[in-house]
Amino acid sequence: MAPRYRVVMVRHGESEWNLQNLFCGWYDAKLSDIGREEAYASAKMLQEAGLEFDVCHTSLLSRANDTLDVILREIGQPNLPVYKSWRLNERHYGALTGFNKLQTAQKYGAEQVQIWRRSYDIPPPPIEEDHKYYSAIVNNPKFTQELSKDEIPRTESLKTTLQRVIPYWEDVIAPQIRQGKRVLIVTHGTSLRGLVKHVQQMSDEVIVKLNLPNAIPFYYDLDENLQTVGPLRFLADEETVRREMEKVASIGK
Numbered sequence: 001m002a003p004r005y006r007v008v009m010v011r012h013g014e015s016e017w018n019l020q021n022l023f024c025g026w027y028d029a030k031l032s033d034i035g036r037e038e039a040y041a042s043a044k045m046l047q048e049a050g051l052e053f054d055v056c057h058t059s060l061l062s063r064a065n066d067t068l069d070v071i072l073r074e075i076g077q078p079n080l081p082v083y084k085s086w087r088l089n090e091r092h093y094g095a096l097t098g099f100n101k102l103q104t105a106q107k108y109g110a111e112q113v114q115i116w117r118r119s120y121d122i123p124p125p126p127i128e129e130d131h132k133y134y135s136a137i138v139n140n141p142k143f144t145q146e147l148s149k150d151e152i153p154r155t156e157s158l159k160t161t162l163q164r165v166i167p168y169w170e171d172v173i174a175p176q177i178r179q180g181k182r183v184l185i186v187t188h189g190t191s192l193r194g195l196v197k198h199v200q201q202m203s204d205e206v207i208v209k210l211n212l213p214n215a216i217p218f219y220y221d222l223d224e225n226l227q228t229v230g231p232l233r234f235l236a237d238e239e240t241v242r243r244e245m246e247k248v249a250s251i252g253k
């Protein structure tokens, strides 16, 4: 089938917690200075590819919101409608939130950390009330405006993340694409892997091997039934994408 629509996605720039190599999830870490620079670079890639948008989607978390703000300003579209939803938040990293990924691997073994980071359906242990960041997450007004405290997850796997991401794609994003709107989605590693899995109909085995780099935009061309026409394409050369993916994959090894 011929391509009819295009949807563009970007993982946020490096956050302060990516920089310190901490499990972040629903903790609202800010962009690092490098992350901000990456957001500018991301905007440049979008501009050079001649991409413009009608509507944008992001999570409730600052690192994604601030990346999107930089991109919109830099591509000269600062007033586009922006939809924010908890459904696009990063997966909740449970009790691992705030712990260093390398130190966690030294304590529990690289294999266990890999299971927590990349297995399809094994979530990390849930965050408990005495956890250092429990209160910052369950009392974050950004979340409590949309969710009751009980609805805020205590941990999530890719599988459970997908269960909240897919309805957002089906009910909000897909109808906009069908109306011919050019959609930009700026969000997180795992929520994007969820979208990629759904849009590309990837198997559980294949998706767990995908590591999305910070701030390199990628897109899908879609046919009239929103089936992908061709593979996921990054707006950077193959070597850069390979290097950046490897960086993400090797965290905690």
Ligand SMILES: O=C(O)[C@@H](COP(=O)(O)O)OP(=O)(O)O
Pocket (backbone or CB within 6 Å): 011, 015, 018, 022, 023, 024, 025, 026, 090, 093, 117, 187, 188, 189, 190, 248, 251
């Ligand atoms: O929550 C986190 O620590 C990272 C993902 O980490 P990994 O699953 O790659 O370890 O999420 P993001 O920086 O995309 O918001």
